[in-house]
Amino acid sequence: MVLEETDNQLIEGCRRGEPSSFRELFERYKDRVYSIALRYSGDPETAQDISQDTFVKLFAAIGGFRGDSSFESWLYRLVVNSCFDHKRKTRRFLPLLAGVFDLLRAPGASALDQVMRAEMSGRVRTAVDGLPPEQRMVIVLRYTQGLSYEEIGAAMGCSAGTVASRLNRVHKLLGRRLTHLAGGSNRV
């Protein structure tokens, strides 16, 4: 177990109730927490709710953090639990539409390619949204944060082998569902 000195100092500051330490810790980890929440839920408002829950729990429980595991691992566990606890809302399509507009504005590709790519993005996103919560979380932690199997296992309370197995299963599942899009992807 190794804590960065700066993280240690911030955690100690939080234990002493220093507002600046809370704020600094938040600034340091907010993007990671929000990214996981957004990619898991697919909805910005829900992602903010999950992030809020996560940080409130973190600040409330940080006095009991003993450093047995890394702070990041502890934080990821909090986010994962908040995601699982949160009731899933209807996904909004604004992020997807924004992605389509970005693609249409991108230079160097034909209009047909852009539309095909936008179509594929929507299908992939829909396929990920349709996964069971634990499989979806494995995919999110792997591709949003680039976590190793061991780190994902620590966050989700399972072994690295279980993570590898789930990830393999999800890849095959998504591959089967989206194989018809592979040709379109190669064209882009």
Add this chain to the structure above:
Amino acid sequence: MSDQNDNSWLQNELERQLAPVRAPDSLWGRIEAAAFNSRRRKTNPAQAGPQAGWILWPAVAVLLLSASGDLLWELGKARASLAPLTEQDLEAVADSASCDFKSADPAQIERWVKAKTNVDVSLSCGLPGNAHPVGARLIRKRGAVIAAIAYRDGSDSATLLLSDKHSLFRWNRDYVIAWSGSKEPGSKENPAACNHCHLDARSQL
């Protein structure tokens, strides 16, 4: 390995679709507000949210049922003690000749009523016109002791009934008053009993 090659497009797509994003600037404000509310709930259990409210509601309901039951019981007892008088006894008590204690002195009647019923009544304030007390008697009905104070106003008579044990609202009144007379209580010809209540005992009505 073949699977990996076959799925490379998928992995690339997942990396692109699930790429990290920046948290919105409004997030810190939400967290501050939530943390503040959480602290306030901890320091003030009265604002502990809907769950605590649901716990308190049954207790409130029991108290309300108890209070309403007590009120109904008191209403029933008061009606039982006074209502029969209006039908059976008022004719008799209106006759000053049947008084247990005869006196035209309000102070003496006050002391007599106090001694017999423990009711503090003020009759010494003076009454308009020729109205004056002539005596009092006790009536016992269903465990209640009622003082009947007889008045005369010229050729008319009136009776004031007082009870201390079975008043409708015993927590803020010492007694209740009923009236019986030869004329309607509100009539101009016989205001004695009405004037007594409304001039003297207004604060207790």
